[in-house]
Amino acid sequence: MPHARSPLLYLFLFVPIAYLLTLVGFPVGYNILMSMQQVSIGNISRLIRPFVGFDNYELVIADEAFRKVFVNSLIFVSVNVVAQVGIGLAVALFFTLRFPAAHFLRGVMLSSWMLPALVVGALWKWMFATEYGVANYALTSLWSGAMPVHWLSDPSIALLSVTIANIWFGMPFSMILIAAALTGIPQEHYEAAALDGAGAFARFRYITLPAITPSLLAIACLVTIYTMRAFDLIFAMTQGGPLHASSVLPLLSYQYSFQLFKFGVGAAIGTFAFVIVFAVALIYVRTLDKEAPL
Amino acid sequence: MNLLRQPGRRYLCTLAGGLLVVVYLFPVYWMFASGFKTSAEIFANPPSLVPRNPTWDAFHFVFVRENVLRYLRNSLIIAIPVTLLTLVLGSIGAYAMSRIQSRIVNVALVTVLLLQVFPDALLATPMFIIFRSFDILNTFAAVILATTSKTLAFALVVLRPLFKQMPIELEEASLVDGCNRFQTFWFIVLPIMRVALIVVAAISLVQAYGQFVYPLTLLSQQELQPATVGIYSFVGAEYADWHRVMAFSSVFVLPILVLFLLLQNRIVAGLTAGALK
Numbered sequence: 001m002p003h004a005r006s007p008l009l010y011l012f013l014f015v016p017i018a019y020l021l022t023l024v025g026f027p028v029g030y031n032i033l034m035s036m037q038q039v040s041i042g043n044i045s046r047l048i049r050p051f052v053g054f055d056n057y058e059l060v061i062a063d064e065a066f067r068k069v070f071v072n073s074l075i076f077v078s079v080n081v082v083a084q085v086g087i088g089l090a091v092a093l094f095f096t097l098r099f100p101a102a103h104f105l106r107g108v109m110l111s112s113w114m115l116p117a118l119v120v121g122a123l124w125k126w127m128f129a130t131e132y133g134v135a136n137y138a139l140t141s142l143w144s145g146a147m148p149v150h151w152l153s154d155p156s157i158a159l160l161s162v163t164i165a166n167i168w169f170g171m172p173f174s175m176i177l178i179a180a181a182l183t184g185i186p187q188e189h190y191e192a193a194a195l196d197g198a199g200a201f202a203r204f205r206y207i208t209l210p211a212i213t214p215s216l217l218a219i220a221c222l223v224t225i226y227t228m229r230a231f232d233l234i235f236a237m238t239q240g241g242p243l244h245a246s247s248v249l250p251l252l253s254y255q256y257s258f259q260l261f262k263f264g265v266g267a268a269i270g271t272f273a274f275v276i277v278f279a280v281a282l283i284y285v286r287t288l289d290k291e292a293p294l
Numbered sequence: 295m296n297l298l299r300q301p302g303r304r305y306l307c308t309l310a311g312g313l314l315v316v317v318y319l320f321p322v323y324w325m326f327a328s329g330f331k332t333s334a335e336i337f338a339n340p341p342s343l344v345p346r347n348p349t350w351d352a353f354h355f356v357f358v359r360e361n362v363l364r365y366l367r368n369s370l371i372i373a374i375p376v377t378l379l380t381l382v383l384g385s386i387g388a389y390a391m392s393r394i395q396s397r398i399v400n401v402a403l404v405t406v407l408l409l410q411v412f413p414d415a416l417l418a419t420p421m422f423i424i425f426r427s428f429d430i431l432n433t434f435a436a437v438i439l440a441t442t443s444k445t446l447a448f449a450l451v452v453l454r455p456l457f458k459q460m461p462i463e464l465e466e467a468s469l470v471d472g473c474n475r476f477q478t479f480w481f482i483v484l485p486i487m488r489v490a491l492i493v494v495a496a497i498s499l500v501q502a503y504g505q506f507v508y509p510l511t512l513l514s515q516q517e518l519q520p521a522t523v524g525i526y527s528f529v530g531a532e533y534a535d536w537h538r539v540m541a542f543s544s545v546f547v548l549p550i551l552v553l554f555l556l557l558q559n560r561i562v563a564g565l566t567a568g569a570l571k
Contacts, residue, residue: 008475009390016387016446017402023443024409027420034420045427099307105315107558111322114554116504118522119543122529123325126536132337134324180566231415232506236529250415257419258511270416281411285404
């Protein structure tokens with residue numbers, strides 16, 4: 001390779017990496033710094049602020065709202081991952097049956113994922129409206145005698161409602177990635193199994209599933225990362241309420257910072273979320289390592 | 295799979311698939327349908343699945359009274375520079391990562407993969423404070439810089455494997471012919487990669503156009519806010535004029551849906567290339 005040592009190439013590498021380090025790496029570091037300081041409206045522009053060690057973290061851990069939201073986040077993310085990967089796998093398998101327009105229909109399904117998350121949140125807020133929403137209409141006409149559900153204002157249901165909306169939003173993306181993994185399985189494996197008399201379930205269990213397990217792990221990590229980001233959708237639907245019932249870590253952190261102006265506490269909550277996504281990202285990078293050598 | 299030899303069964307599957315997509319995308323239909331209803335019909339119980347007397351009233355209202363055009367213009371003023379910046383930085387970075395043969399590329403790639411995972415709602419607070427000390431709050435530049443950090447990481451991840459597939463012989467020939475490295479990149483590499491670049495441009499444009507947290511945080515002046523923030527302030531209240539909110543949303547997302555349906559195949563291919571390689 002004649003120009004592999006070209007200085008221009010190193011400049012080309014340096015500029016975007018420096019951009020990301022400045023606009024993502026630095027804010028992440030700055031957030032961790034803030035989480036150990038007392039930050040108020042008064043000293044917000046200064047870098048030197050009272051250092052309080054882990055006081056903010058102690059406050060956060062003692063905070064009932066934080067504990068509730070931490071558990072919410074775990075539920076929200078794990079239900080999303082299981083549902084998006086599970087349903088995504090089923091739908092992707094259906095579309096591998098070679099029928100006319102299968103590719104086209106599969107692609108069109110991705111429309112939900114292309115919508116801005118905020119619009120998806122507004123749309124589901126409207127569909128989940130108690131009195132005039134289409135969700136309650138469907139429910140009461142399918143089950144005669146069913147009572148209208150307070151999808152967004154009942155604290156015991158609000159988390160479920162935002163989870164349903166987010167699954168609808170994200171599932172097609174998982175489905176598309178799983179479909180890509182499925183096309184990587186050589187057809188001969190299926191033909192050989194069919195000759196041996198393996199039924200559809202046996203072929204899935206002994207050929208499909210083992211072949212795509214590494215990809216499924218990578219996809220599960222990606223869905224975790226994307227779901228940990230959820231903010232716009234929940235913010236539009238419930239603002240995390242009622243009483244933090246449908247809130248997740250980024251939302252609580254944002255509210256501490258921009259509604260209560262407790263930036264240090266907000267930053268400490270953010271750090272918890274950072275640690276979780278960073279750990280998952282490390283697993284994701286390792287799974288990619290095994291899939292295709294870098 | 296060879297299960298579907300009989301044409302009858304194949305078309306039955308197409309029918310089932312079509313039905314699945316129609317049911318799944320019902321919410322998108324509902325958004326458009328709600329926009330065409332009157333205020334009386336929107337609060338009818340039971341709701342009408344098809345607007346009885348379709349009317350442009352809600353659209354007229356949001357254009358005249360809610361300044362939809364200003365919001366859309368702001369969304370584009372943010373999204374277009376983000377797309378261009380992403381294309382420039384993404385293509386040079388991905389090209390470098392595909393051509394440099396050194397362990398530094400692995401370090402760079404892992405850095406990108408790790409930096410792309412942080413939730414933007416959490417980066418918004420430190421960015422707000424940092425941008426405040428540079429005195430660029432309430433400027434489009436602040437939102438553009440912040441949003442590009444998200445789209446750029448994605449572009450690098452998608453483009454790197456695609457640049458890697460490009461045969462190196464073409465570049466060698468160009469260098470032998472007397473082009474310098476920059477000319478080779480500009481006149482040989484980029485034209486060959488144009489389809490990939492269009493896909494990345496489309497995805498970045500859609501992401502930047504739908505970005506909400508950064509403009510919400512970094513722009514407090516209403517005249518500067520993009521459509522996402524406009525829609526949010528419209529639904530924020532307990533009570534909302536849903537036919538108008540849905541009309542606003544329909545106008546806002548229609549360009550995205552059209553762009554997506556036009557480039558559907560290529561966008562799907564681009565997304566899968568990035569996430570799993």
